[in-house]
Amino acid sequence: MAPRPQTDTLRGSLDLLILKTLSLAPMHGWGISQRAQQISAGVLEVNQGSLYPALQRLENEGLIASDWRTTDNNRRARYYRLTAAGRRALGTQLESWRRFAAGLDAVLRST
Amino acid sequence: MSWVDQTRTRLRLLLAPRGTESRMDEEFRFHIEMETERLVREAGLDPQEARRRALVAFGGVEKHKEALRDGRGLAWLTGMSLDLRIGLRMLVKYPGLSLVGVLGMAVAVAIGAVSFNVIYTFIDPTLPLDEGDRVVAIQNLNPRLNDEDRRTHLHDLATWREALQAVEELGAYRTIDRNLIAREGRPESVRIAEMTASGFRVARVPPLVGRYFDEEDQRRGAPAVVVIGYDVWQSRFAGEPDVVGRTLQLGSTLHSVIGVMPQGFAFPVNNRIWTPLRLDPLDFERGQAPGIDVFGRLAPSATLDDVQTQLTMIGQRLAADHPETHQHIRPRVLPYPRAFLDSPELAWVFHLVQLLVTMLLVVVGTNVAVLVHARTTTRTGEIAVRSALGASRGRVVAQLFAEALVLSAAAAAVGLVAAWFTLRRLDALASRIGPGQLPFWMDFGLSPGVVLYVAGLVVLGAVIVGVVPALRATRRHVHAGLQQLGPGRSGMRLGRTWTALIVAQVAVTVAILPWAIVGVDSWLRHRMAGPGFPAAEFLTARLYVDREHAASDDSGAARVNSRPDTRISRPNWSGAWRPSPGSPTSCSRARASFPVTNRPTASRSTVRRARRGPTPRGDPDPPAGEWASTGWSSISSVPSTSPSWQAGPSRPATHQSARPP
Numbered sequence: 001m002a003p004r005p006q007t008d009t010l011r012g013s014l015d016l017l018i019l020k021t022l023s024l025a026p027m028h029g030w031g032i033s034q035r036a037q038q039i040s041a042g043v044l045e046v047n048q049g050s051l052y053p054a055l056q057r058l059e060n061e062g063l064i065a066s067d068w069r070t071t072d073n074n075r076r077a078r079y080y081r082l083t084a085a086g087r088r089a090l091g092t093q094l095e096s097w098r099r100f101a102a103g104l105d106a107v108l109r110s111t
Numbered sequence: 112m113s114w115v116d117q118t119r120t121r122l123r124l125l126l127a128p129r130g131t132e133s134r135m136d137e138e139f140r141f142h143i144e145m146e147t148e149r150l151v152r153e154a155g156l157d158p159q160e161a162r163r164r165a166l167v168a169f170g171g172v173e174k175h176k177e178a179l180r181d182g183r184g185l186a187w188l189t190g191m192s193l194d195l196r197i198g199l200r201m202l203v204k205y206p207g208l209s210l211v212g213v214l215g216m217a218v219a220v221a222i223g224a225v226s227f228n229v230i231y232t233f234i235d236p237t238l239p240l241d242e243g244d245r246v247v248a249i250q251n252l253n254p255r256l257n258d259e260d261r262r263t264h265l266h267d268l269a270t271w272r273e274a275l276q277a278v279e280e281l282g283a284y285r286t287i288d289r290n291l292i293a294r295e296g297r298p299e300s301v302r303i304a305e306m307t308a309s310g311f312r313v314a315r316v317p318p319l320v321g322r323y324f325d326e327e328d329q330r331r332g333a334p335a336v337v338v339i340g341y342d343v344w345q346s347r348f349a350g351e352p353d354v355v356g357r358t359l360q361l362g363s364t365l366h367s368v369i370g371v372m373p374q375g376f377a378f379p380v381n382n383r384i385w386t387p388l389r390l391d392p393l394d395f396e397r398g399q400a401p402g403i404d405v406f407g408r409l410a411p412s413a414t415l416d417d418v419q420t421q422l423t424m425i426g427q428r429l430a431a432d433h434p435e436t437h438q439h440i441r442p443r444v445l446p447y448p449r450a451f452l453d454s455p456e457l458a459w460v461f462h463l464v465q466l467l468v469t470m471l472l473v474v475v476g477t478n479v480a481v482l483v484h485a486r487t488t489t490r491t492g493e494i495a496v497r498s499a500l501g502a503s504r505g506r507v508v509a510q511l512f513a514e515a516l517v518l519s520a521a522a523a524a525v526g527l528v529a530a531w532f533t534l535r536r537l538d539a540l541a542s543r544i545g546p547g548q549l550p551f552w553m554d555f556g557l558s559p560g561v562v563l564y565v566a567g568l569v570v571l572g573a574v575i576v577g578v579v580p581a582l583r584a585t586r587r588h589v590h591a592g593l594q595q596l597g598p599g600r601s602g603m604r605l606g607r608t609w610t611a612l613i614v615a616q617v618a619v620t621v622a623i624l625p626w627a628i629v630g631v632d633s634w635l636r637h638r639m640a641g642p643g644f645p646a647a648e649f650l651t652a653r654l655y656v657d658r659e660h661a662a663s664d665d666s667g668a669a670r671v672n673s674r675p676d677t678r679i680s681r682p683n684w685s686g687a688w689r690p691s692p693g694s695p696t697s698c699s700r701a702r703a704s705f706p707v708t709n710r711p712t713a714s715r716s717t718v719r720r721a722r723r724g725p726t727p728r729g730d731p732d733p734p735a736g737e738w739a740s741t742g743w744s745s746i747s748s749v750p751s752t753s754p755s756w757q758a759g760p761s762r763p764a765t766h767q768s769a770r771p772p
Contacts, residue, residue, distance in 0.1 A: 049172070
């Protein structure tokens, strides 16, 4: 089987990251990038600008929704939240990721 | 996001792009500010340095904006709007080509639009009634006559009413000419509809005032009643609200007005006055009854096929029961407006004609495409530069298509205006033909269908004028195109295809030119030749005799024709009444011919006075003055109030005429 292109792999990871982050609480774009960095203890550093095309794509697919709100320091920001379809997609993608990670781990341990 | 939400979002992006852009800017600005504050707070950087690092961390702002714009799926629209602006500039930059192209294509568009409107008004009209597409006509077709046999309808109507389950209301009508007598006694010939009560129920239009007929009004011996249209109510009764109960004289019978129909109502054909249909099948032999037309409304959920199946079975039964009249009869059902076509099954011919008319645009578009191609070849260098900068062939072709679309749209706008004027003239001509001649649903105005058709022509024209030359122009290699940019290079080369097209068109033009000249010359000679005698100095007369004075189906014309060579003497002229050869005895109009026996003595001014008078609706000839009617009553037993007497300039081919004073 031909290897998947790099862009598809990274894109899939970013989508999963966004969906997982939003499953905890609705958040604006900057907040998503900070939370992902915090939770991964700095291991995962999201390319901040690339976040927005991914957010737009997920919104077009109906997995997340957005609306404008006022932040704690009285600024206007666009908040994203997970939809019901997004929750279902998150579950599916998590399952796929775990199977992939387990398979990769098994291959790496055997050599 | 559901497709509804996606469509709504795309529409919002399309119609309010500035708002979308400003929201995107605001979101990015917020992100960079938050990152800047974090760097100031956590890393202790000065604000300027913190902002710089925030921008670096964010990545290229414009790059991400482009990615967002591409993600909306509307990037092509931005490109298209630029191409359309270039197209407008090209129109202005090449005024000669623009003028020729726009005018040429406008003519083709105008002809196509008028033809489309006229053809589809005839073959596929919409009945402007509630569920008008479910109103049908039922006919007995006689293949031996190659026409419908309307004389069998009256007796079959009762059978159809009983047995036809798929039609819920069956009605019938016939249109006849009657003389409407005004208060001052001057008669006017009008075409009224004798219709069954179910006719109004089929139309589903309630009366404006009063009521329409019921079954009791159709009974023989019932009082004479009439329903009038809005125009008649306004013109004859000044729109007075107490019109119900007032009388209207048709012939010598006073009819009581029982109702007024709303403005615009003219069912079944183009009628403004309705009286009950009182024909009894028992009064006539089967197959010899007066001709009537039958219509109905499909029962709920019934189809035309259902009706046809039932009609076929009924027709077979009637053929078995009455072979003397129905052996060859084939009943059929068709949409009501189609019944007014002579041969509804030949509607495909009209489609073919429309297709050929549309091809006219192809011919004109090809000519314009040759000119556009010549212009495109001078832009080969420009095209090569665009290609070298990364534009795909499709992108360049799209640009040239957009430029052609501007030209084509301008031509369509001019063509639509020309078509609108032409259709207005046609409409005026149609209404002058006479009431009851053209059905009320035939409207020659610009319809949405015509506009859609023209939109299709615009795209077709743009494809011929823009895409075809563009494909040829982008066929060359970029390097060859870039060489065109050098000094002293000419891009004006036409290939074999264009050369062959130009030669063919010149050959066809040369070949048909002599025939066109002969045709025009023949027409001009015919127009200028004239009748060969001073036709303007002659008068002819036409007598309209009311149907009620006819014995059975004869009219007063029968009595007229039975008195040949009756002499008429008037102070200013004299002549003899003689029936025209072949005058039918059963029509309600008789033609009078006046062979000259004495030289008239009065002046021509008397004629002019006599010719001035009210013009009956639809009659192109000016009517006579008051000198005619009383003289006529002395000749025959027909009451003087009954016939309407009209005279006017002679028609040289059809009448003998008396020479006026």
